[in-house]
Every structure is written in structure tokens, then in C-alpha cells.
Amino acid sequence: MKIISAEFVKSSTNTEQCPPADRPEYAFIGRSNVGKSSLINGLVNRKNLAQTSQTPGKTQLINHYLINGNWNLVDLPGYGYAKVSKTKRVVFGDMIQDYITGRENLHALFVLIDSRLEPQAIDLDFMQFLGEQSIPFVMVFTKVDKLKNAQKTKFVAEYQEVMSQEWEELPEFFVTSATTGEGCEEILRYIHQINSHSVLFKK
Ligand code: GTP
Ligand code: MG
Numbered sequence: 001m002k003i004i005s006a007e008f009v010k011s012s013t014n015t016e017q018c019p020p021a022d023r024p025e026y027a028f029i030g031r032s033n034v035g036k037s038s039l040i041n042g043l044v045n046r047k048n049l050a051q052t053s054q055t056p057g058k059t060q061l062i063n064h065y066l067i068n069g070n071w072n073l074v075d076l077p078g079y080g081y082a083k084v085s086k087t088k089r090v091v092f093g094d095m096i097q098d099y100i101t102g103r104e105n106l107h108a109l110f111v112l113i114d115s116r117l118e119p120q121a122i123d124l125d126f127m128q129f130l131g132e133q134s135i136p137f138v139m140v141f142t143k144v145d146k147l148k149n150a151q152k153t154k155f156v157a158e159y160q161e162v163m164s165q166e167w168e169e170l171p172e173f174f175v176t177s178a179t180t181g182e183g184c185e186e187i188l189r190y191i192h193q194i195n196s197h198s199v200l201f202k203k
Contacts, residue, residue, distance in 0.1 A: 001192040004068050006044035011061040015098050019064050021105035024198045025072040026191055028140075029096065030112030031122060032056035032078030035142040038178035039112065040065065040075050043187060050075045062099055070202055071195055072105075080122045100135055107194050109137040110187070115144050115155050115175070119162045128166065138172045140187070145177040 012018045028036040037050035037059055049065060051058060056078060063075040076096060100109060109130065113123050130137050141159070144152055152175060163170050172190075176183030195201045 001068075001188045003044045003188075005066075006046055006049055006068075006073075007066050008049065009064040009066050009072070011063050013061055014095060015062075015102045018062060018099075018103065019072070021103060022200060023066075023071050023105060023202075024107045024191075024195050024200050025074060025103065025105045026108050026110065026194075027074035027076055027100070027103075027106060028110045028112060029076045029100070029126075030078060030140075030142075031080045031114070031120070032058075034078065034112040034114050035178055036078065036112055037075050039140070039142060039176060039184075040073055042176075042178035042181055042184050043073070062095065071191070074099075079126060100130070101133055105200055107136075107198060108191075109135060110140050110174075111137050112140045112142050113159070115141040115152070116146050119159055124162070124166070127163075127171075131167070138174065138190070140174045140176055140183070142176055142178070144175050144182060145179045 009019050028040060030036055033056040037052040040050040041047060041052070044065070044067060050063065059075055059077050061077065065073045065075070067073055076099065079093070079096060100106065111123070111127060111130070127137065141156065147155065156173070156175065160170055174183045174187050174190075176187070
């Protein structure tokens with residue numbers, strides 16, 4: 001799929017404030033600093049559409065981007081960021097939970113996982129929660145430019161091994177780098193395929 005246009009629509013603090021749910025929508029979630037905003041920029045090939053930062057906790061709202069005039073990409077705040085006050089972390093939790101369980105045009109949730117770390121309980125717990133809520137998701141391993149090819153293969157195999165302890169059928173996964181663009185085409189192809197079957201998708 002070719003990206004012809006990508007524009008920021010709005011930032012929302014809750015699902016009610018979000019733009020009308022009248023187009024296919026795809027959201028990016030994961031721990032703070034995993035690379036959600038960077039990957040969104042990589043997908044649409046714009047440097048600064050979504051704001052990124054070396055400091056965790058950059059994205060704090062639900063950010064909508066309109067792509068090609070007919071589908072939405074959503075950049076969400078990270079989960080599990082310990083350095084914000086307790087109350088703020090709870091608000092993050094509610095905002096995210098409310099959005100992912102209540103947004104009716106959400107066609108798929110992309111759960112981003114840092115490929116440089118061992119499987120983290122917080123990510124596994126989060127995916128468990130998604131499974132229990134029957135929310136469709138796929139996994140996206142990020143920052144693979146930091147790994148050599150052999151390490152990449154090993155990481156994916158180990159992650160799948162851990163997942164298979166809880167999951168009968170493993171979710172689809174993508175191996176990506178916002179830096180090199182690896183995996184971006186595959187994600188766009190995946191989105192395109194879902195769009196083409198969606199009643200909300202108007203050409
Ligand atoms: P929050 O908004 O704070 O939750 O973070 P985020 O998940 O949106 O992460 P963001 O895209 O802001 O990136 C965090 C840091 O990781 C930045 O310093 C990025 O430059 C770096 N980063 C993101 N993607 C990649 C990647 O593919 N490769 C490498 N090497 N660094 C990356
Ligand atoms: Mg961000």
C-alpha cells in the first residue's frame with residue numbers, strides 16, 4: 001500500500017473525545033519507549049508526524065492520524081511507566097483500557113515488544129488481558145536493527161516458546177525497525193488486507 005497522505009487529526013484524553021468511529025482504525029501500544037511513535041513515523045515515511053523522545057512517557061494522549069484520507073493510525077501512551085505519579089499511572093491505565101475495549105472501529109491492535117529484552121511479565125500480562133477480552137492483536141518486535149540476524153531468529157524463537165506456554169495459537173508477529181524500515185511494508189500489507197474486507201473502508 002502506498003502512503004499518499006498522513007495528517008494529524010487530534011489528541012484525545014478519552015474515547016468519547018476521539019474522532020468519529022467511521023473508518024478502519026489501527027492502534028499501537030506497548031511499554032513506554034518501545035518505539036510506538038517512531039514506528040508510526042516509519043510506516044508513513046514521515047520523520048516527525050508522531051512525536052518521539054529518548055525519555056519514556058512522551059506520548060500521553062490518544063493521538064489520531066488520518067492516512068490516505070480513509071483509515072486511522074492511533075498512537076497511544078505507553079503502559080508500565082513507573083516514574084509518573086501513582087494517580088497519573090492509573091489514569092493512563094483507564095484511558096488505554098477504555099479505548100481498547102470500547103473503540104468499535106478498532107480493527108487491530110499492534111502490541112509492540114522491545115526485541116532487546118527478555119520476555120517481560122508486563123507485556124505477557126497485557127496480552128493475556130487482551131486475550132481474555134477477545135481483543136484482536138498482533139505482536140510487533142521493535143528495534144531489531146540493534147540485533148544481528150542470528151540474535152533476531154533466536155529472540156523470535158524464544159518469545160514464541162514463552163507465548164506457547166499460555167497460548168494455543170500464537171498471534172501473528174512482525175519483526176521491525178523504525179530506523180531501517182524493516183517490517184514496515186509487511187505491516188502496511190496486513191493493514192491493507194484488513195481494510196479491503198472492512199465495511200468501514202471507503203475507497
Ligand atoms: P512513549 O511515547 O514514551 O510511550 O514511547 P514510544 O513507544 O512512542 O517510543 P518512541 O517512538 O518515542 O522511541 C523511544 C526511543 O527509542 C527513541 O529514542 C527512538 O529514537 C528509539 N527508537 C524507536 N524505534 C527505534 C528503532 O527501530 N531502532 C532504534 N535503534 N531505536 C529506536
Ligand atoms: Mg510515543
